Amino acid sequence: MSQIVFDRVRHGYRAAGRPEMLALSDISLSVEPGEFVSLLGPSGCGKSTLLYLLGGFVAIQSGRILMEGRKVTGPGPDRGVVFQNFALFPWKTVRQNIAYGLERQKLPARERDEIVQSFIDMVHLRGFEDSFPSQLSGGMRQRVAIARTLAVKPRVLLMDEPFGALDAQTREIMHEELLGIMQRTRMTTIFVTHDVREAVYLSDRVAVMSSRPGRIKEVLTIDLPERTGPSVMKSARANDIVEYLWSQVKIDAAHAVSAVQ
Amino acid sequence: MRLFDFCIRWSPLALLALAWELAPRLGLVGAQSLPPLSVVMASLWKLAANGDLLGHGLQSLWRLGAGLGLAILVGVPLGAVMATSRIVNAVVAPLARALYPMPKSALIPVLLLWLGLGNASKIMLIFLGCLLPVLMSAYNGVRGVDRVLLWSARSFGRGPLDVIFGVAVPAAMPELLAGIRSALALSFVLLVSSEFLMARDGLGYLISFLGDGGAYAPMFAAVIVVACLGFTADRLFLVVMRRMLAWRG
Ligand SMILES: Nc1ncnc2c1ncn2[C@@H]1O[C@H](COP(=O)(O)OP(=O)(O)OP(=O)(O)O)[C@@H](O)[C@H]1O
Ligand SMILES: [Mg+2]
Numbered sequence: 302m303s304q305i306v307f308d309r310v311r312h313g314y315r316a317a318g319r320p321e322m323l324a325l326s327d328i329s330l331s332v333e334p335g336e337f338v339s340l341l342g343p344s345g346c347g348k349s350t351l352l353y354l355l356g357g358f359v360a361i362q363s364g365r366i367l368m369e370g371r372k373v374t375g376p377g378p379d380r381g382v383v384f385q386n387f388a389l390f391p392w393k394t395v396r397q398n399i400a401y402g403l404e405r406q407k408l409p410a411r412e413r414d415e416i417v418q419s420f421i422d423m424v425h426l427r428g429f430e431d432s433f434p435s436q437l438s439g440g441m442r443q444r445v446a447i448a449r450t451l452a453v454k455p456r457v458l459l460m461d462e463p464f465g466a467l468d469a470q471t472r473e474i475m476h477e478e479l480l481g482i483m484q485r486t487r488m489t490t491i492f493v494t495h496d497v498r499e500a501v502y503l504s505d506r507v508a509v510m511s512s513r514p515g516r517i518k519e520v521l522t523i524d525l526p527e528r529t530g531p532s533v534m535k536s537a538r539a540n541d542i543v544e545y546l547w548s549q550v551k552i553d554a555a556h557a558v559s560a561v562q
Numbered sequence: 563m564r565l566f567d568f569c570i571r572w573s574p575l576a577l578l579a580l581a582w583e584l585a586p587r588l589g590l591v592g593a594q595s596l597p598p599l600s601v602v603m604a605s606l607w608k609l610a611a612n613g614d615l616l617g618h619g620l621q622s623l624w625r626l627g628a629g630l631g632l633a634i635l636v637g638v639p640l641g642a643v644m645a646t647s648r649i650v651n652a653v654v655a656p657l658a659r660a661l662y663p664m665p666k667s668a669l670i671p672v673l674l675l676w677l678g679l680g681n682a683s684k685i686m687l688i689f690l691g692c693l694l695p696v697l698m699s700a701y702n703g704v705r706g707v708d709r710v711l712l713w714s715a716r717s718f719g720r721g722p723l724d725v726i727f728g729v730a731v732p733a734a735m736p737e738l739l740a741g742i743r744s745a746l747a748l749s750f751v752l753l754v755s756s757e758f759l760m761a762r763d764g765l766g767y768l769i770s771f772l773g774d775g776g777a778y779a780p781m782f783a784a785v786i787v788v789a790c791l792g793f794t795a796d797r798l799f800l801v802v803m804r805r806m807l808a809w810r811g
Contacts, residue, residue, distance in 0.1 A: 358713045376717040388710040392732045392809040402718040435811030453718060
């Protein structure tokens with residue numbers, strides 16, 4: 302059984318005194334357990350909206366979203382979310398942020414501290430336990446956000462352009478860390494990005510979205526050999542896939558721009 | 563260098579003190595309407611020594627603390643809940659909007675009539691005066707919180723009260739504390755003006771009592787005490803505020 306099912310999902314935004322703006326139209330997609338699926342598309346095509354609907358933060362207007370067979374009606378710890386701008390609690394330290402999700406679980410304090418420390422170590426933030434987010438670099442903040450979400454052991458991980466704000470070098474390091482985590486946890490992941498190479502490198506499948514209204518126009522299985530490191534991206538096969546996806550996204554980006562003008 | 567900075571910083575105050583001392587002594591102003599600073603300080607010493615200052619001061623501080631404390635206790639939760647609940651907002655917002663511009667000192671005669679000369683009338687006035695600024699800052703602060711922070715809390719399984727008081731209010735703290743700071747300043751205004759008009763003790767009463775009796779030097783001394791109290795309270799609040807907002811980096 303698919304773990305996540307989008308079934309003819311449609312969503313429009315209504316602003317006062319304006320006609321409804323259709324953000325998503327007729328989205329259907331199934332994600333299998335353990336799969337890493339990227340949503341790839343130009344800015345404004347509704348990627349975040351789709352994630353918010355699955356997260357249960359925004360009420361669905363028509364269609365269905367099923368999480369492990371049950372309709373999504375609201376947020377829940379089964380779906381861990383890493384938001385586009387991290388959404389860390391700025392008044393909490395690194396340790397307190399990562400512990401936040403665990404506070405609700407009835408754990409002995411000792412055990413909770415150990416879990417928190419293990420996640421701090423996992424994202425290489427030892428020594429920054431008592432720093433506030435404002436004292437961290439963008440990459441470090443992102444790692445705190447990921448650790449905070451992973452610490453509660455969600456069933457699926459939803460990430461909204463998590464590396465969009467990072468420089469190329471940090472981004473590459475984060476890719477390796479993420480792949481490492483994925484190999485260990487085998488967690489089902491939906492990953493939003495508009496970076497084609499990133500999508501190809503990380504994903505089992507890539508869903509290409511078109512904009513206004515956002516729809517899924519193609520789902521491509523990425524059949525690269527086992528990801529042993531960034532070098533897979535240098536293969537001819539990887540290049541072909543990137544070229545192809547890039548051309549698909551470009552058509553829509555151009556459309557989106559000309560539609561605005 | 564340190565000493566130099568210190569001198570620069572306090573020189574305006576020192577000049578003011580000097581002018582205060584000299585103006586009446588040189589006959590530029592009547593010594594009756596402005597006694598020299600040294601005379602005022604001697605009265606201050608006497609007022610402090612005979613316990614008057616402490617008694618009236620404690621009475622005033624208690625009214626201020628109680629009124630402002632109540633305003634925070636009521637205003638923060640109410641403002642925060644208003645910002646998140648459409649129903650509560652629909653009930654409270656029109657009331658708040660109507661009362662906001664009203665000068666609260668206009669309530670002094672009414673409160674005197676209802677609550678008399680004791681502590682209750684002053685505490686009530688300060689409470690009413692400070693409630694709206696505190697409530698508005700909590701409301702605006704919580705309204706301005708990034709919804710993604712609230713979503714985050716909910717996705718970790720937190721219920722609505724937990725989201726409001728565990729996330730929205732701390733996130734709104736910068737705006738909230740700024741509101742409380744202006745309420746603190748307002749509470750001194752309300753305290754002293756209400757003690758002028760309806761009290762038998764307190765620093766405001768002391769000032770008007772001494773003034774009415776023509777004891778101008780001690781009256782100025784009491785005014786200085788009130789000014790220093792207000793200044794100190796604001797400084798202390800700033801220190802607490804910086805502590806609480808240390809996370810802003
Ligand atoms: N709260 C809102 N009210 C009205 N319109 C909105 C709202 N949120 C998003 N939209 C519109 O819906 C469309 C999709 O927005 P969304 O944020 O989902 O795009 P996105 O693909 O995540 O873009 P980006 O890559 O820039 O983050 C956009 O055209 C946007 O203008
Ligand atoms: Mg987005």
